[in-house]
Amino acid sequence: MKLFLTGGVLAACACVPQWATAQQYPAKPLRLIVPWTAGSGTDLMSRMIAQKLGDALGQQVVVDNRGGAGATIGTEAAAKSAPDGYTLYIGGSVSMAISPALYPKVGYDSVRDFAPVALVTRFYNLLSVHPSVPAKSVKELIALARARPGQLVMPSAGAGSTSHLAGELFKSLTKTDMLHVPYKGGGQMVIAVISGEGQVMFSPVSTAVPHGKTGKLRLLGVSSSSRIASLPGLQTIGETVAGYEFGGWQGLLVPAGTAADVINRLNAAMLKVVATPEFKDYAAGEGSEIIGSTPDWFAQFLRSEVAKHATLVKASGVKPE
Numbered sequence: 577m578k579l580f581l582t583g584g585v586l587a588a589c590a591c592v593p594q595w596a597t598a599q600q601y602p603a604k605p606l607r608l609i610v611p612w613t614a615g616s617g618t619d620l621m622s623r624m625i626a627q628k629l630g631d632a633l634g635q636q637v638v639v640d641n642r643g644g645a646g647a648t649i650g651t652e653a654a655a656k657s658a659p660d661g662y663t664l665y666i667g668g669s670v671s672m673a674i675s676p677a678l679y680p681k682v683g684y685d686s687v688r689d690f691a692p693v694a695l696v697t698r699f700y701n702l703l704s705v706h707p708s709v710p711a712k713s714v715k716e717l718i719a720l721a722r723a724r725p726g727q728l729v730m731p732s733a734g735a736g737s738t739s740h741l742a743g744e745l746f747k748s749l750t751k752t753d754m755l756h757v758p759y760k761g762g763g764q765m766v767i768a769v770i771s772g773e774g775q776v777m778f779s780p781v782s783t784a785v786p787h788g789k790t791g792k793l794r795l796l797g798v799s800s801s802s803r804i805a806s807l808p809g810l811q812t813i814g815e816t817v818a819g820y821e822f823g824g825w826q827g828l829l830v831p832a833g834t835a836a837d838v839i840n841r842l843n844a845a846m847l848k849v850v851a852t853p854e855f856k857d858y859a860a861g862e863g864s865e866i867i868g869s870t871p872d873w874f875a876q877f878l879r880s881e882v883a884k885h886a887t888l889v890k891a892s893g894v895k896p897e
Contacts, residue, residue: 605636611650613643632845647671655684659833677889692874693828697864700800702784714816721752730754731774733762742778744892781863
């Protein structure tokens with residue numbers, strides 16, 4: 577007896593193996609590439625994500641640290657990984673937007689080589705000064721900087737870092753001139769300002785707040801577009817400087833070409849992660865804002881960030897160290 581199948585039945589049959597594969601994903605442990613060294617702030621957040629993402633997916637998620645070269649080494653490794661849903665990547669403003677604008681050849685295209693899954697968090701900087709600086713508000717700091725062009729020292733965590741570019745944007749919008757001095761990391765930047773070696777700093781919220789409470793720093797404003805819940809009495813810089821907003825971010829991505837149903841599965845799992853009390857507490861302690869976006873929203877955001885930072889890096893004239 578011959579068996580005849582219509583085109584519709586054949587199509588249905590052809591879909592069965594793919595459907596079954598999607599339903600079974602993930603069938604083995606996953607790898608989460610982190611483009612920073614172990615012990616860094618991004619690494620600590622990524623390990624929490626890995627643990628809770630593993631719980632949500634029912635498979636272990638193993639952190640793979642690939643630090644170095646402005647986070648470009650790990651990012652390139654992720655971009656060149658197989659798009660099978662088993663290599664995940666934690667990307668951020670430095671690796672995906674700043675480094676591609678700063679370095680002539682990074683080995684990847686942030687938009688073309690990645691498929692966004694979810695924007696996880698956004699974090700902001702605090703503008704603070706050494707207590708000896710005679711400025712008690714953003715407005716007074718602007719007036720002081722204009723009166724003393726090139727005399728106020730503005731340390732950063734390095735040329736092209738978020739602390740540097742946040743300061744460059746401030747200088748550009750306020751038409752002020754402060755002397756930028758790059759240090760080898762955020763820790764040295766903070767020490768420089770606390771000691772009085774530097775006077776003005778744009779640093780992470782979680783870094784500046786403890787020193788503000790002890791009086792070692794004077795907190796003037798936050799770089800977010802609206803006041804943050806943990807510091808409701810602290811004004812935003814934008815309340816004084818029209819158009820000022822500058823924040824870093826972290827998001828979950830996969831190599832371009834990863835199946836849409838896998839991306840949606842990962843997005844649903846990531847949204848469960850950011851809704852856990854533990855992750856909320858972590859974000860609050862870091863002064864971060866939880867986002868938990870859709871893949872499409874993150875894709876649009878990524879394109880805008882790449883364009884914005886390319887313009888800012890070019891305008892600032894910063895060169896890689």
